[in-house]
Amino acid sequence: MNALVTGGTKGIGFAIAEAMLATGGKVMITGRDEGRVKQALTALAKSAATGAQVIGATVDVRNREGLEAAIDRAVSTFGTLDTLINNAGVGTFVDVENMSDEAWHQVIDTNLTGVFYATRASIPHLKRAGGGWIINIASLAGRNYFANAAAYCASKAGLVAFSEAVMLEVRNDNIRVSCVMPGSVDTEFSHPTKSEDSSWKLTADDIAEVVMDLLRHPKRSLPSKVEIRPSRTK
Numbered sequence: 001m002n003a004l005v006t007g008g009t010k011g012i013g014f015a016i017a018e019a020m021l022a023t024g025g026k027v028m029i030t031g032r033d034e035g036r037v038k039q040a041l042t043a044l045a046k047s048a049a050t051g052a053q054v055i056g057a058t059v060d061v062r063n064r065e066g067l068e069a070a071i072d073r074a075v076s077t078f079g080t081l082d083t084l085i086n087n088a089g090v091g092t093f094v095d096v097e098n099m100s101d102e103a104w105h106q107v108i109d110t111n112l113t114g115v116f117y118a119t120r121a122s123i124p125h126l127k128r129a130g131g132g133w134i135i136n137i138a139s140l141a142g143r144n145y146f147a148n149a150a151a152y153c154a155s156k157a158g159l160v161a162f163s164e165a166v167m168l169e170v171r172n173d174n175i176r177v178s179c180v181m182p183g184s185v186d187t188e189f190s191h192p193t194k195s196e197d198s199s200w201k202l203t204a205d206d207i208a209e210v211v212m213d214l215l216r217h218p219k220r221s222l223p224s225k226v227e228i229r230p231s232r233t234k
């Protein structure tokens with residue numbers, strides 16, 4: 001597996017990269033901060049199986065040219081690209097009346113437009129590889145909407161729609177597109193306080209397991225949408 005995982009410096013993306021590397025995969029991770037990318041690469045290299053390879057690119061998914069250059073580097077380093085995990089995402093939790101243009105654009109441009117940029121640039125490489133996977137990490141917030149999360153819910157609902165439409169476009173090119181919709185996952189994303197009990201939440205590894213399960217599906221099978229939530233509420 002030759003993969004690009006956007007937003008692989010921590011949380012769900014890091015866990016997905018780690019799981020791929022444990023099976024001998026070649027993985028590029030991305031993130032906005034050079035220091036965090038370097039730190040993640042060091043940590044990921046420790047758990048990589050023989051033959052696995054991990055590289056990093058400091059690039060914001062909103063930067064189309066930078067992202068395209070990173071994808072080209074992954075292809076030239078690994079030879080091909082067969083797996084794209086669109087994971088990078090942010091949330092802003094404020095009511096619409098008080099939401100700034102900047103906050104709106106940060107969420108929509110990262111969670112939706114960034115996925116478009118990465119997907120469009122990757123499809124020709126996946127076709128050249130004879131097919132592969134595009135897995136989009138959406139959210140249950142893309143179906144179950146809630147107050148003070150309009151930008152986030154809209155971005156993830158848009159991502160669910162985007163995933164299904166592109167799935168229909170490329171399925172006959174042996175490219176499988178799946179949308180994973182997690183509920184609450186215990187990562188830095190939700191800015192938990194130290195005293196908060198998060199033991200009821202999913203872990204990043206739970207989401208990585210879903211992704212690895214998808215990648216193991218036989219060629220004839222495409223679970224195109226997966227909802228996953230904690231088995232119990234708080």
Ligand SMILES: NC(=O)c1ccc[n+]([C@@H]2O[C@H](COP(=O)([O-])OP(=O)(O)OC[C@H]3O[C@@H](n4cnc5c(N)ncnc54)[C@H](OP(=O)(O)O)[C@@H]3O)[C@@H](O)[C@H]2O)c1
Binds near residue numbers: 090181186188204
């Ligand atoms: N945690 C949850 O409860 C939950 C539930 C459902 C869905 N999700 C989704 O799961 C995905 C991962 O979330 P997480 O919980 O793992 O969050 P996280 O721990 O905050 O990690 C987010 C990752 O995305 C990267 N990132 C953020 N903005 C970026 C940008 N503009 N360009 C490139 N990389 C960017 C971050 O790297 P840098 O900061 O280094 O750039 C980091 O690696 C997101 O799409 C999120 O919406 C999370």
